[in-house]
Amino acid sequence: MIEVRNVTKQFASHTAVNNVSLSVARGETLVLLGTSGCGKTTTLKMMNRLIEPSGGSILIDGIDVRRESGPELRRRIGYVIQDGGLFPHYTVAEAIATVPKLLGWEPSAILERTRELMAKLQLPETALNRYPAELSGGQRQRVGLARALAARPPVVLMDEPFGALDPFTRRHVRRELFGLSELKETTVVLVTHDVSEALELADRIALMNQGSIVQIGPPDELLHNPATDFVKDFLDLY
Numbered sequence: 001m002i003e004v005r006n007v008t009k010q011f012a013s014h015t016a017v018n019n020v021s022l023s024v025a026r027g028e029t030l031v032l033l034g035t036s037g038c039g040k041t042t043t044l045k046m047m048n049r050l051i052e053p054s055g056g057s058i059l060i061d062g063i064d065v066r067r068e069s070g071p072e073l074r075r076r077i078g079y080v081i082q083d084g085g086l087f088p089h090y091t092v093a094e095a096i097a098t099v100p101k102l103l104g105w106e107p108s109a110i111l112e113r114t115r116e117l118m119a120k121l122q123l124p125e126t127a128l129n130r131y132p133a134e135l136s137g138g139q140r141q142r143v144g145l146a147r148a149l150a151a152r153p154p155v156v157l158m159d160e161p162f163g164a165l166d167p168f169t170r171r172h173v174r175r176e177l178f179g180l181s182e183l184k185e186t187t188v189v190l191v192t193h194d195v196s197e198a199l200e201l202a203d204r205i206a207l208m209n210q211g212s213i214v215q216i217g218p219p220d221e222l223l224h225n226p227a228t229d230f231v232k233d234f235l236d237l238y
C-alpha cells in the first residue's frame with residue numbers, strides 16, 4: 001500500500017510536482033499518465049527516494065519512506081525502466097541475482113529463483129550467461145522485469161517499461177508480463193504517456209497535467225465521466 005500525501009517537488013523556480021496526493025492499494029496497478037514533462041517520472045522517483053520531495057510525505061505500508069536510506073528502500077521496491085536499465089557488464093544471471101545477493105540469499109536459492117523467473121518470462125536458459133548487448137530489446141525488457149521481481153518485492157515501480165519496443169513486441173511483452181500471476185499480487189505504479197497502454201493495464205489511472213493530478217479513477221470513469229475538457233481531449237487521442 002502506497003500513500004502519497006500533498007507531495008511537491010520544486011526544481012529551482014520550477015514546480016515539477018504540485019501538491020499531489022494519491023493512494024495505491026495492495027495488488028493494485030496505478031498508471032500515471034500524462035503529457036511529456038507533466039511530472040510523472042518525478043512523482044515515481046520520489047516513491048523510491050531517487051528524488052527527495054520538497055514537501056509532503058510518502059508512506060509505504062504505513063511507514064514513511066524517509067525512515068530508511070534510499071539504497072535500503074530500493075532493495076524492497078522493484079524498479080523497471082525503459083530498455084530494462086541493465087548494466088552492460090552484468091550477465092543475465094548476475095543481473096537477476098543482484099538484489100537477492102544483497103539480501104544474503106543462498107546461491108542455490110538464487111539459482112532456483114532465477115530459473116523460475118526465466119521460465120515464467122519465456123527467456124531461454126542459454127541466455128543466462130549473455131550480456132545485455134547480446135539480447136533483443138524484448139528480452140532485455142523481460143530481464144529487467146525479472147531483476148525487479150527477483151526478491152519478490154511487494155511494490156514495483158515501472159517507468160515507460162515498454163517504451164523502447166516496437167508496437168508489436170510491446171503488446172506481446174505487455175500481455176505476457178501482466179499475465180504473470182505474481183504480478184497480480186504486487187502493487188504496481190507504472191508511468192506512461194501511451195493512452196492505450198494505460199487503459200489496458202490500469203486498475204486506476206491518475207491523469208497528470210503540469211505537475212498536478214487532474215483526475216484519478218478507473219479507466220471507465222475517465223472515459224465516460226471526464227472531470228475536465230483536458231481529460232476528455234487527452235483520452236480522445238485513443
Ligand SMILES: Nc1ncnc2c1ncn2[C@@H]1O[C@H](COP(=O)(O)OP(=O)(O)OP(=O)(O)O)[C@@H](O)[C@H]1O
Nearest residue numbers: 011014016034035036037038039040041042043193
Ligand atoms: N533534475 C531536474 N532539474 C530540473 N528540472 C527537472 C529535473 N527533473 C525534471 N525536471 C523538470 O520537471 C518537469 C517534470 O519532469 P518529469 O521527468 O517528471 O516529467 P514526465 O512527465 O515524466 O515527462 P516524460 O514523459 O517526458 O518523461 C519537467 O519540466 C522537467 O524538465
